Amino acid sequence: MSGPVLLVIAKEPVPGRVKTRLTPPFSPLQAARLAEAALADTLHTLLNVPAARRVLVLAGRPGPWLPEGWEVVPQSGGGLDERLAAAFAGAGGPALLVGMDTPQLTPALLAPATAPGAWPPGRAWFGPAADGGFWALGLAEPRPGLLRGVPMSTPRTGAAQLRRLRAAGLNVRRLPVLRDVDTAADAAAVARAAPGGRFAAALAGLSPAARA
Template sequence: MQDERARETPGCAIAVMAKASIPGRTKTRLIPPLTPVQAADLNTAFLRDVADNLLAAATLANISAWMAYAPAGSRDFFTGNLPAGIGLIETAEPNFGACLFRSASSLLAAGHEAVCLLNSDSPTLPTGYLVAAATALAAPGDRVVLGPATDGGYYLIGIKQPHRRLFQDVEWSTERVLRQTLARADELALPVVLLPSWYDVDDEAALRQLIGELVDGRPFRAVGSKPTPAGFTRRLLLRLLETPDLASSSDQAARSSLVA
């Protein structure tokens, strides 16, 4: 997995905004009901499933698969946990908007015709949504593609030109992210293509939704495409649900609500 691989492949690069799994620093909004180690393990499972999803999309459209990773110096974690065929670029910036812009502009400068930035928190996202994003960006003319998240953010943003303004004056990690990004696109007079909405797994309620989908057979709505199976995540969830505690003995109420 080489950073230089972008120079070899045109078309659409889809890069996951990925963090290395570090207990106590990864998926902290899921601690509790998870322990720091369990939360880090869940992050790793998500990354593996999202990587497989990207590679599946790459067989259906002119897509190359990437991870834009942090923190600096964590490359070995990704080379040790991801399948072949995933490119790696480091993206260490002082804020999330700057990380997004650096990742997109770097891949565009390397020769890709379009770039999508994808979150790492939606392991069951339908592969068809990724293909739809790449297809929309392959059409003539500038535009932005957005995949709305149910929490008011977005799970994907796709661009054809390095529009820094799309990532400025956005209150990241709030329910205003999508609305503010749409306002930035309006300022730039950019046409917007909206994908179907999906959910991020970044809090306990969303984790319950994921368990319902992967373990209990309660699918999240999927418009025009079925969710990906997310096998790494499903197997980990089944193991976690068999443990005496998901966190500590003082978190029994949280665990009960998680598996309800």
């Protein structure tokens, strides 16, 4: 096996629809530019990660930020838990979901989950986020029911999802904790962690007042 199916679930970076917690201090247009840069960083990074397929599960339309090497499928309806579940159901085998809110991601951070032998039956991978959510979730077998009903976008989301995995008897391996880009403080911290990326460049291009 060349690696798991890599899944990224994202919204088209349209002003007013993405990164709304960044406004203020950023304008909706600035927030959308940061979202686009974060998404582009993530997609380009994952081109350097072993994968059976790379699938962007997108709400909206692709843009120039989309590199070659990605399949694009539309998101399903329902809440985020239902959309995540549908993405795993469509993978058809071992799948690793990676969020678009961690542009500091590197192939090395995912190396444990993409190494040979990383996906025996019953294996799960879990990457916690500093805000209480998760930035990565991997399942060796498609089990969408493990995501349905998990409360999303709360400080308890990660703990609830982890309990689901363990209660199902899965062998859960952990990935490092990463910080999501939700607030202006998050954006500054992530840019410092990955100063050579598109996200850091986009943030540096904004006005000093907006970056304060």
